[in-house]
Amino acid sequence: MTRYLEDTATERLEADEREGLYGPLAEAVRALVDASIRTEVDDHVIRQATADLERIAGHLRAHQLPGSYGVHSEAPGRRRTWGSPVIGVRNPIAPPLTLQHAPDGLVWSEFRVGTAYEGPPGRLHGGMAALILDHVLGEAVSASGHWGLTGTLTLRYRRGTPLGRLRTEARIDRVEGRKAYVVGSIADDEGITVEAEAIFILPKGYVHPDATA
């Protein structure tokens, strides 16, 4: 059993409170990104906003983690991936996705992408699609009780993916030794726009962190 499964009600409450604090901060920064991309206000307003934001960043930097966020416990108990660029509640560049786990191992999410992720006009940047799929496919591997780093990720962009409401899903196909084969997709209301397949590989000699927890 892992530490993460041993959360007490108190620990869950504490984690929820932290999420309630940091989530709105990241959401405010996301709104700022969109505003920054699309604003057409006068130059002096932009200069003032720049100064205001530098001041706010200074407040937040007054006390910081020494390095990156990584995967660690924000509050006792559960594993946190709050710095993730895909699901991180503390990371404003994450759309963010909220992942759902079906009993049969399917990992899926319905999410929205806006102007910050635009590639072709009105469409999702292909690299962003790869980022999302890399993560969701990785989660499907993790949900199956395996773990690994992305060895190969192959995408087929069937047609443009519109900005707005999307769905992604992934499931494990098979496991061969240290290699987990997984498939997934991104879809809009009309159907699949991007297909993905990947091989996640447990690095030689690597011991899963949960195995020693």
Ligand SMILES: CCCCCCCCCCCCCCCC(=O)SCCNC(=O)CCNC(=O)[C@H](O)C(C)(C)COP(=O)(O)OP(=O)(O)OC[C@H]1O[C@@H](n2cnc3c(N)ncnc32)[C@H](O)[C@@H]1OP(=O)(O)O
């Ligand atoms: C602290 C953590 C907490 C847990 C938290 C959980 C979080 C919950 C999920 C989050 C989801 C995130 C999803 C994002 C995932 C990334 O972003 S991972 C980052 C991107 N990927 C990397 O940086 C990987 C870099 N590459 C490597 O580290 C190493 O090359 C690899 C892939 C681990 C393989 O190294 P190796 O173990 O030395 O492999 P090796 O023994 O040479 O080969 C083993 C087998 O794999 C095959 N193979 C080797 N390389 C490849 C390859 N690139 N492609 C295909 N096959 C290959 C070999 O042919 C061999 O096959 P067999 O002969 O056994 O049939």
